[in-house]
Amino acid sequence: MGKKLERDLGLPSVMAISIGAMVGSGIFILPGEAMKFAGPAVVLAYLLAAVLVLPAALSKSEMATAMPESGGTYLYVERGMGPLLGTVAGVGTWFSLAFKGGLALVGGAPYLVYFLDLPVKP
Known part of the structure; x- marks a missing residue:
């Protein structure tokens, strides 16, 4: 720190x-x-x-300005509501970003098939 x-x-x-x-x-x-x-x-x-x-x-931008440290959502919730809820928020953010990447791949696959003219097996 x-x-x-x-x-x-x-x-x-x-x-x-x-x-x-x-x-x-x-x-x-x-x-x-x-x-x-x-x-x-x-x-x-x-x-x-x-x-x-x-x-x-706007609230998140205000918190980022008030607490210019690394940690993001975890840091803001931890400072306001304690370490337990901060950890829950941090882990929740991590999982949402992990799933976001997977869903981006699933959503992007039809575009690859269309633009690269790939064969699709039903």
């Missing part, structure tokens, strides 16, 4: 990482599914989702 963090990333790098983390591979899969259920109202649904997630994003 005594080592100071190096601030090597500029605004473009941070924005690219943040957008990639938020959008992920879901942008290729979910809009079609959402369009089946909501039709043209899907635009309103996405706007509503953005409005609902905005307070959480």
Whole structure:
């Protein structure tokens, strides 16, 4: 904890990482599914989702500014609610990121099949 963090990333790098983390591979899969259920109202649904997630994003940015240390979600929850809940939040974040990678591969497979003209066995 005594080592100071190096601030090597500029605004473009941070924005690219943040957008990639938020959008992920879901942008290729979910809009079609959402369009089946909501039709043209899907635009309103996405706007509503953005409005609902905005307070959480702003809160996390405030915590990152107030506590400029490595640790992310674990650190914020641990400082506010104790080490047990901090550990639960940290492990939960780890699992969500692990599953996100797997789901990105599953979601990306149909695109590989389509663009690379790979044979598919049913």
